Amino acid sequence: MRNPTGEKILITGPTSQVAFPIVRALAADNQVLGLARFSKDGDAARVEALGAKAIRCDLASGELAEVPEDVDLVLNFAVVKSGDFDYDLAANAEGVGLLMSHCRGARAFVHCSSAAVYEGGGHEPRSEGAPLGDNHRFMFPTYSITKIAAEAVVRLGARQWSLPSVIARLSVPYGDNGGWPWYHLMMMKGGVPIPVHSEAPSTFNLLHEDDYIAQIPDLVAAASVPATTVNWAGDAASIEEWTAWLGELTGLPAKLAPTSETIGALELDRARMHELLGETRVRWKDGIRRMVAARNPELLKG
């Protein structure tokens, strides 16, 4: 499917690891508005340099006066993991509801959720009906719970305002803009131990930014009332496998530190995703090699 053109698109969290490349891809042919607090110096300028308009707003505040109501699409990528449940629920969940109400005339609301909403434990790939749980508690105490709360709000908003919505449960996004494997590369460079769950292997799904950008139009098309929920995931690969591959590419050893106090395997079932969004194209080893070449070419062997 082709990217939208000539539309007014509100993207929340435009400075995020995941959405920044989406802003870049869409701003060329659309009027893109990027909503964030822009808490770091230079962030608003970075977004505006891509051709988007920066809108300063804290979703927790509910003050949306600066946000146009007449947008065609909302792509909600903002997330906060402050560790304060009150604030994180206000921003990640209530804020999304207030935004949906404000932009209820949009033709679609795309909500980026996370594999973090699934119950942890075991190696069975999770389909969308699998039980939910608090699996990210070790790393980000408020994350799973506020992402689950946000999904409930999006489900309500879709029905309340007949706003076609899709909830995309993203696994491990990565690419030239970084991601978890890149943090692992930095840990390998610094000789820092990398926690892996003692119930090996720690399998997730790597989704390259080329693939998730290409799937945005399909996500928009999948938006419905009531909301559609779909896993958003690329090739299955484990931390053990991708750190070994990073080691082959760079010669840096990975010091894996097995523990039960970290996020365990969370592979996603991709049947519904393949039906709605199609197959992914970037194979994980190639995507990781490209990531290293883009971000740290000095580390590549040869």
Ligand SMILES: NC(=O)c1ccc[n+]([C@@H]2O[C@H](COP(=O)([O-])OP(=O)(O)OC[C@H]3O[C@@H](n4cnc5c(N)ncnc54)[C@H](OP(=O)(O)O)[C@@H]3O)[C@@H](O)[C@H]2O)c1
């Ligand atoms: N990264 C991953 O590995 C991963 C995995 C699965 C799912 N996801 C999902 O992908 C999406 C993007 O994640 P990310 O990791 O790329 O995000 P990120 O890099 O942590 O960036 C978060 C974004 O949200 C904005 N933001 C934070 N608090 C806000 C608030 N109160 N009001 C308005 N904007 C706010 C931030 O800008 P300011 O701080 O300037 O406001 C920033 O643009 C999220 O929905 C996340 O749950 C990410």
